[in-house]
Amino acid sequence: MNSINYDAVKAAKSKSRALSFDEIQEFGRKIEAIRQDTMAKIGKEDSDYIYKVRNFVRYTEIASRGMLMFGGWIPPVWLLGTAMLGVSKIVENMELGHNVMHGQFDWLNDPSLNGANYDWDTICTGEDWKYTHNYIHHTYTNVLGKDHDIGYGVMRMTRGQKWEPRFLFNVPVAFVLSTGFEWLLSLQRMEFEKVLSGEKTLKDVYLQSGNWRKKALRQFAKDYVFFPVIAGPMFLPVIAGNFFANIIRNYWSSAVIYCGHFTEDAEMMEDNTANETKAEWYLRQIRGSSNFTGGKIIHFMSGNLSHQIEHHLFPDVPANRYQEMAPKVRAVCEEYGQNYNSASFAKQFASVWARLAEHSLPDQMVDKIKATRSKLSLKNLFARAA
Template sequence: MAITQVAVYAHLSPEDVEAFGLELDAIRRDIEERRGTKDAAYIRRTIGFQRILDLTARLVIACSSTKRGWLLGTAALATAKSIENMEIGHNVCHGQWDWMNDPEIHSSTWEWDMAGVSAQWRYSHNYRHHVFTNVIGIDDDIGFGVIRITRDQQWHPRSLLQPLQNLLLAATFEWGIALHGLYSEHERAADDAEKSAQTKAFLGKIVRQAGKDYLLFPVLSGRRWRRTLTADISANVLRNLWAYVVIFCGHFPDGAEKFTPEAIEDETKPEWYLRQMLGTANFDAGPVLGFMSGHLSHQIEHHLFPDLPSNRYAEIAVRVRALCDKYDLPYTTGSLPRQYLLTLRTIHKLALPDSMLLATSDDAPETSSERKFGPHPATAVDAPAGRRGLRTALAERAGHRRIRRAKAVES
C-alpha cells in the first residue's frame, strides 16, 4: 500500500539522505540571506494591484449596461479573487512575509477573502497538511474527506458517487476548505466550550463574507442589484474552480506518493525533505500562470520551503531540479492539462472497489510502495558505479513492464 520506508523507496542510502537534506538547508539559508527590499516591494505591489483590480471590476459590473461589460467585470473580479486567495492570502498565512514585521502583511493578522477563517485554515493546512504531508490517517487533505484518492483509503459504496462529489467540491471549494478547517479545530479542541468558540468564529466569518458579496455590494448597486449579485456568485464559483484545479494538480497526479504513519516515526529533517519531494507534484507554468496559481505551480518547492517568499520559487526550482539529477530522484511535473487529467483518472478509477482494478495496491499509478521493487530494493550503496536512485529504478521497471506487455501481445 503506501510507502513505509521512504529512503528505501527512494533508493537512497542514509548518507545520501543526510547529504540531500544539507543541500536543501543550504538553499534555504541562501534565500533567507538574500530576501529583502525587492521581495517586500513585490508583495506590496501585488496587494495594491489586486485591490485596484477588485475595485475596477466592481465598478465595471455596476456601471456598465451591456452583457459584454458584465462578462468583463465578472472575469476581472474572479481574477482579483484568485490573486487574493492564491498569491496573497495563502502565502501570507504561511508566514512567507512575516520577516517584514509589517502588521498588515503578517500571518497572524491576515484575513482572506473567502468563507474560511484564516486562523482555522492555518492549523489544518500549515500544520496538519504541511508537517504530515500525505500521511494516511493524519493528513486530512488526502481527498479532503470526500474523495478516495488512494487505495489506502477503504472503499465504501458511496465512493461510486465521487465523480459527482468531485464536481460539487470543485464548485464549492471555499466552503469545503472552510468546513475542513473547522473540523480540524474541533478535533483538537479541549472541551465543548472551545468547540463552540471555533464554531462561533466560523459562523461569524460566513456572515461577514456572504454579507459583503451577496448583500452589501448588490445593495450599493441599486436597481442593478441582480447584475451585481450574479456577478459575485459567478466570480466566486470561477475562483473556487481555479483554486481546486491548482491544489488537486499539486497533490494528486501520478507520482505524488502517499505514506503510512510508520514512515514518519523518528523522522529526521532530511527525511522530511525527501517525503515532501516524493509527495507533491508541479505543473509547468510561465510567469503569468505561475502568478495566478500563487506560484503553486511549484508545489514541490512550496512544500520544501513553505515559508519562503513565493516569488522566489522559480529560482529555487532550478536548484531543486539539479539536486534531483544529482541524487537520481524524479521531479514530478507536466503540463496543467496533463496533471489534471491524471488526477481525474484517479478519482474516477478509485470510485470502483479494488477488486475491479487491475494494478496491485503496491504498484498502481496513484498508489505505490517500496514493495513494488521486490523484498530488497537496491540503494545507492548497492550500485556498482555511480548513484542509482529512484528515477532509474522507475524507468527500469517501466521498461520491464513494456517488454512483458509486448510478449503477452505476441503470444
C-alpha cells in the same frame, strides 16, 4: 533507518530510487543549503513584489466592482467585470492571502502583511486555515491518518485507504468540491465525516463552528447583500457577478490544489513521523508533491503553487522565489535518483481525474481491468500471434 514506508500503504510504485539513511541526510543538507542561500537574498525585491501584488488586488477589485455597479446591464461590461473580479479574488487568495498567512512576509514588520493578522477574502477563517493547512497539512504532508488534505475525508486517493461504496462517487464528489471550494474547504476543521462515522455529533460541530459562522456571515453579506444593495438598480447584475466571480475563483483554486497534491505520481505514506529527521521530511515533501509548468501568468495566478514541490519544502520562503529555486531542487533530485514530479498543467490535471476514477473502484476490480487491458493490448496480441 528510512522512516518512509510506502509498501505498507500499497502505494503506487515509486519512480524514485531507494536511498540509504546517510544518503537521505546528505540529500537533506543540499536541500537545506538551497533554502539558506535563498533566504540570504530576501529583501527589497521581495517587498516590492508583494506590494505590487496587493495593489493589483485592490485596483482590480475596485475596477471590476465599478463596472458591475455602473454598467452591469451591458453584457460585455458585465462579463469583463465578473471575469476581472474572479481574477482579483484568485490573486488575493493564492498569491497574497495564502502566502502572507504562511508568514512569508512577517520580516517586513508591516501589520497589514503579517501572517497572524491577515484576514483574506474567503469563508475560511485565518485561524482555521493556519491550523488545518500551515500546521496539519505541512507537517504531515500525504501521511495517511494525519493529513486531512488526502481526499479531504470524502475522496479515496490511494489503496492505503479502505474502499467503501461511497467512493464510487469519487469523481462527482471532486467536481462538487471544486464548485463550492470556498465553502466546503472552510468546513475542513469541523471534520464532518466524523459525524457520519459517529465520532462526533452535530452539536459538537455547531459548538466548534462559532468563528466560522461569523466569518461566513460576513463574507456572504459582503458579496450578496452589501455590494448588491448599494448598487441600487444594478442589484441583479452585481449579485450575479459576485456569484460567478466566486465560482471562477473556486474552480481555478481547486484545480491548482488538485494538481499539486493528487496527481498519479504524488505518493501517500504511512505515519512514521515520530522518528522522522528533517532530511526525511524534505524527501517526503518531494515525493508527495507535484509541479506544473507554464509562463509568468500561470505562476502568478496560481500564487506560485505551480511550484508545489518548492512550496512544500520551503513554506516560509516568499513564493516569488520558487521559480529560481526549482532548477536547483530538481538538480539535487536528479543527483539522488528522486522523481521530480513536473509536467504541463493539462497533463497533471488529467492525471488527477484518472487517479480519482481508479480509486473509486475496489482494488480487485481495478486489477482485473488492468490485466484485461494488458492482454488485449496490440503488443501482447502480436506476441501471442507470433
